[in-house]
Amino acid sequence: MSSHQPDLPSRYLLYQLAVQAPREDAALFARWFRRATGRPLQILREDFCGTAAIACAFVAGGRGEQGGKRRAIGVDHDAPTLAWGAQHNQSQLPASARSRVQLHCQDVHAIRTPKSDLIVALNFSYCVFHERTELLHYLRHCRSALRPGGAVLLDVFGGGLAHRPFSERINHGAFVHVWEQRSFDPITHRVDCRIHFEARGTRMENAFVYDWRMWTVPELVDLLGEAGFKTTEVLWHDAERGAFRRKTRAPSDPHWLAYVTGRR
Numbered sequence: 001m002s003s004h005q006p007d008l009p010s011r012y013l014l015y016q017l018a019v020q021a022p023r024e025d026a027a028l029f030a031r032w033f034r035r036a037t038g039r040p041l042q043i044l045r046e047d048f049c050g051t052a053a054i055a056c057a058f059v060a061g062g063r064g065e066q067g068g069k070r071r072a073i074g075v076d077h078d079a080p081t082l083a084w085g086a087q088h089n090q091s092q093l094p095a096s097a098r099s100r101v102q103l104h105c106q107d108v109h110a111i112r113t114p115k116s117d118l119i120v121a122l123n124f125s126y127c128v129f130h131e132r133t134e135l136l137h138y139l140r141h142c143r144s145a146l147r148p149g150g151a152v153l154l155d156v157f158g159g160g161l162a163h164r165p166f167s168e169r170i171n172h173g174a175f176v177h178v179w180e181q182r183s184f185d186p187i188t189h190r191v192d193c194r195i196h197f198e199a200r201g202t203r204m205e206n207a208f209v210y211d212w213r214m215w216t217v218p219e220l221v222d223l224l225g226e227a228g229f230k231t232t233e234v235l236w237h238d239a240e241r242g243a244f245r246r247k248t249r250a251p252s253d254p255h256w257l258a259y260v261t262g263r264r
């Protein structure tokens with residue numbers, strides 16, 4: 001297979017198709033927020049938003065009067081990524097919804113207003129913070145950028161399989177997405193993760209490369225408490241039902257996925 005990339009679709013498009021389900025995620029967050037707080041989710045902030053797919057799906061979703069009140073903020077410091085999202089996600093929205101998405105090409109710490117109901121940091125993007133003090137600083141920042149009763153939601157993965165190098169090929173029909181965990185250091189929990197794509201006989205090597213610290217659920221729960229979040233919840237992925245359920249205990253699993261939430 002050749003490794004040069006003549007006619008492959010954009011890596012952003014392939015990423016969205018391979019690893020994101022923006023409509024489903026936005027709907028899940030709206031349902032969870034209503035259940036947890038008793039009020040509708042109106043302002044969603046997607047930190048580390050990449051192409052802002054979830055921010056855009058959120059404003060496009062929702063029904064009736066409530067749907068029309070939805071606003072979203074997307075924050076990412078990478079200009080080309082955000083520009084792709086503005087062109088291919090935001091600009092595809094009807095005009096009434098488009099104006100309700102604000103995109104900021106900034107560091108996540110730079111944006112404090114408007115205050116949001118829910119801040120999400122997804123696809124493990126907060127794992128760029130390797131030091132406990134850095135993640136605590138970020139969570140305190142999130143808390144200060146939330147409306148009263150607002151919440152933060154982070155996804156987290158782990159399990160025995162995640163503690164060793166492995167590579168997984170997922171066939172999406174028109175293309176293959178390869179998730180490679182190239183290395184894992186059990187002392188620092190530093191992981192080198194990569195996404196490669198293959199399509200039309202061509203391999204897009206290292207389409208995305210991540211240098212992360214793999215945080216654990218108890219560390220996140222502790223940090224949320226220390227950052228001033230009064231209530232924390234773990235939503236555990238039930239692979240059989242394809243749903244997230246609130247749990248306080250979970251079985252050992254070689255590769256698990258969960259959301260950790262904190263409410264102020």
Ligand SMILES: C[S@@+](CC[C@H](N)C(=O)[O-])C[C@H]1O[C@@H](n2cnc3c(N)ncnc32)[C@H](O)[C@@H]1O
Binds near residue numbers: 050077078121123
């Ligand atoms: C793993 S991608 C996540 C994209 C998207 N949130 C998702 O769910 O698929 C991480 C993104 O975080 C952005 N990023 C990393 N550090 C950042 C920071 N300090 N401030 C803003 N954006 C950051 C990168 O530019 C990249 O687009």
